[in-house]
Amino acid sequence: MANPAVALSKNAYAYEELRRQILTGDIPQGSVLNQAQLAQEIGVSTTPLREALRRLAAEGLVQLESHRDARVASLTxxxxxxxxxxxxxxxxxxxxxxxxxxxxxxxxxxxxxxxxxxxxxxxxxxxxxxxxxxxxxxxxxxxxxxxxxxxxxxxxxxxxxxxxxxxxxxxxxxxxxxxxxxxxxxxxxxxxxxxxxxxxxxxxxxxxxxxxxxxxxxxxxx
The missing domain is CATH 1.20.120.530 (GntR ligand-binding domain-like)
Incomplete structure (x- = not known):
């Protein structure tokens, strides 16, 4: 069975998977995202994960608090x-x-x-x-x-x-x-x-x- 991360490209796969988890609430609002752990869970390196986080931040789904820290945007x-x-x-x-x-x-x-x-x-x-x-x-x-x-x-x-x-x-x-x-x-x-x-x-x-x-x-x- 093909690896979905390869089929989509690692950048696209990291973005789509992280977006899916945020939209469905699998990753709750306000959660701090440990980039190393999250990259391992998704099955990509930290480079495509960081690119995914930048895209999600531009869409207002994630807040980038520093070079290493990110948080799922809270709902108010x-x-x-x-x-x-x-x-x-x-x-x-x-x-x-x-x-x-x-x-x-x-x-x-x-x-x-x-x-x-x-x-x-x-x-x-x-x-x-x-x-x-x-x-x-x-x-x-x-x-x-x-x-x-x-x-x-x-x-x-x-x-x-x-x-x-x-x-x-x-x-x-x-x-x-x-x-x-x-x-x-x-x-x-x-x-x-x-x-x-x-x-x-x-x-x-x-x-x-x-x-x-x-x-x-x-x-x-x-």
């Missing part, structure tokens, strides 16, 4: 609230611009991503979270606004950690899962139809009912 109600405010304003903006600017290729990407979507049942289901990201990425890309796309993309991993908190605190009911799926369909339909007002409206409703918003109250009571 204030940051959850800040992320929510950004998404409440920028996601609808992206959806509205997408409705105005989408191309046939964008429409094909949105519809393909929509077909792959599955409900988020469990906080450890990174596969479902990945296809959820791909749908929103297709909407963002259809806006054809590179600065806006960069902001929203740059915050996605950080936001995913708060979605995990939301799922861990309370699993979505079947009614919630149906609502979220219907919102995705309505967002896609509005963008494809070129209805910017409706695209913004449905996306705003989608963000208001999001797991990220649920995480705010969860963390505020801790």
């Amino acid at each position: 109600a204030d940051e959850a609230r800040d992320l929510y405010v950004i998404r409440e304003n920028l996601d609808p903006l992206a959806a509205g611009l997408a409705a105005e600017s989408r191309t046939p290729a964008d429409i094909a990407n949105i519809q393909a991503a929509l077909e792959q979507l599955t409900p988020l049942h469990d906080a450890a289901d990174l596969g479902a979270m990945t296809v959820h990201r791909e749908f929103h990425r297709a909407i963002y890309n259809a806006s054809h606004n590179p600065l806006l796309i960069g902001i929203l993309e740059g915050l996605w991993d950080k936001a995913d950690r708060y979605r995990q908190i939301g799922l861990q605190s309370q699993k979505d009911s079947e009614k919630d899962r149906i609502r979220v799926q219907e919102e995705h369909i309505q967002i896609a339909d509005a963008v494809v139809a070129g209805d910017a007002i409706r695209a913004r409206e449905i996306m705003h409703r989608h963000v208001v009912g999001s797991l990220g918003r649920r995480a705010i109250s969860v963390l505020a009571t801790r």
Whole structure:
């Protein structure tokens, strides 16, 4: 059986594995990362591990405290609230611009991503979270606004950690899962139809009912 570290390249494998452990909570928030020990556990040398830590720090998942020390970034109600405010304003903006600017290729990407979507049942289901990201990425890309796309993309991993908190605190009911799926369909339909007002409206409703918003109250009571 092939070594996954070789198949991906050691740098990429170290990044993907460490990111996975942080997003699933296998490495809890606030944990100090012993680089030598972690490199041994993952099966790489410290050089690709340090490169992975630099990438994760740029994404806000890790804090580099010195040349040797790193810590998994803590989750706070204030940051959850800040992320929510950004998404409440920028996601609808992206959806509205997408409705105005989408191309046939964008429409094909949105519809393909929509077909792959599955409900988020469990906080450890990174596969479902990945296809959820791909749908929103297709909407963002259809806006054809590179600065806006960069902001929203740059915050996605950080936001995913708060979605995990939301799922861990309370699993979505079947009614919630149906609502979220219907919102995705309505967002896609509005963008494809070129209805910017409706695209913004449905996306705003989608963000208001999001797991990220649920995480705010969860963390505020801790």
